[in-house]
Amino acid sequence: MEIHEILFWFLTVMALGCGLGVILSRNPISSVLFLIATFFAISGHYILMNAQFLAIVNIIVYAGAIMVLFLFVIMLMNLNADTEPQKNRLIQFAGVLSGGILFLVILAALRTTTSNAADFTSTDIGLMKNLGKVLFTQYVLPFEISSVLFLSAMIGAIVIGKKE
Amino acid sequence: MPIQYYLFLSMALFCIGIMGTLMRRNAIIIFMCIELMLNAVNLLLVAFSKMYADPSAQIFVFFIMVVAAAEVAVGLAIIVMMYRKVHSVDINILNRLKH
Numbered sequence: 001m002e003i004h005e006i007l008f009w010f011l012t013v014m015a016l017g018c019g020l021g022v023i024l025s026r027n028p029i030s031s032v033l034f035l036i037a038t039f040f041a042i043s044g045h046y047i048l049m050n051a052q053f054l055a056i057v058n059i060i061v062y063a064g065a066i067m068v069l070f071l072f073v074i075m076l077m078n079l080n081a082d083t084e085p086q087k088n089r090l091i092q093f094a095g096v097l098s099g100g101i102l103f104l105v106i107l108a109a110l111r112t113t114t115s116n117a118a119d120f121t122s123t124d125i126g127l128m129k130n131l132g133k134v135l136f137t138q139y140v141l142p143f144e145i146s147s148v149l150f151l152s153a154m155i156g157a158i159v160i161g162k163k164e
Numbered sequence: 165m166p167i168q169y170y171l172f173l174s175m176a177l178f179c180i181g182i183m184g185t186l187m188r189r190n191a192i193i194i195f196m197c198i199e200l201m202l203n204a205v206n207l208l209l210v211a212f213s214k215m216y217a218d219p220s221a222q223i224f225v226f227f228i229m230v231v232a233a234a235e236v237a238v239g240l241a242i243i244v245m246m247y248r249k250v251h252s253v254d255i256n257i258l259n260r261l262k263h
Contacts, residue, residue, distance in 0.1 A: 057229060069240055100179070125217055
């Protein structure tokens with residue numbers, strides 16, 4: 001096995017294991033930390049696919065901003081394992097069963113997909129220069145609209161969150 | 165790496181997110197599981213973008229991240245407001261829309 005495959009399997013196991021840790025750990029704080037580890041594994045996958053801009057943005061936006069927001073809210077509410085409400089066993093089992101059945105259905109549907117691994121060669125479209133060129137020529141209107149979306153989300157969060 | 169590996173990996177992550185959404189009662193954990201599902205879709209989009217050598221998919225991933233950030237800000241504000249009113253984030257208590 002070459003280094004590329006070893007890294008792929010390591011990051012895959014890390015992403016799946018930490019993803020399971022998110023839903024299985026009792027303490028919400030450790031759930032958040034597991035989710036941050038999952039995001040780092042996904043960023044590693046982006047780097048393996050030579051999408052370096054998205055890897056950096058994933059770390060900055062998700063692990064840096066969104067998860068810190070989650071941590072703030074959890075610590076503000078002082079949640080821990082003792083106050084954590086639990087569903088009863090039957091509903092938990094039904095949730096796992098339906099998720100697993102969905103996994104099996106998609107697996108059966110996509111099992112016979114043919115791989116064109118020849119197309120899966122190294123490209124440099126994920127570099128910042130190429131993405132920036134596309135973003136500011138072809139997709140410049142959605143980009144500006146998303147800034148308005150951000151502004152409205154910011155004002156909405158302040159209006160919702162302030163004490164009346 | 166063949167595209168199927170990325171397909172199955174993001175499928176598994178998506179199903180883990182669905183299981184968490186159905187299993188847990190803490191509203192914040194459910195929110196985090198939704199983020200996990202969004203990330204699984206992002207991973208698959210980047211894999212397809214590399215397969216077809218098309219930068220549009222990576223721009224879409226960028227916009228998904230933007231929308232997720234806005235969604236998290238508003239959603240967490242709603243959860244904080246609900247916590248202030250009922251002193252709980254248990255979704256079995258937050259079911260007033262049902263009645």
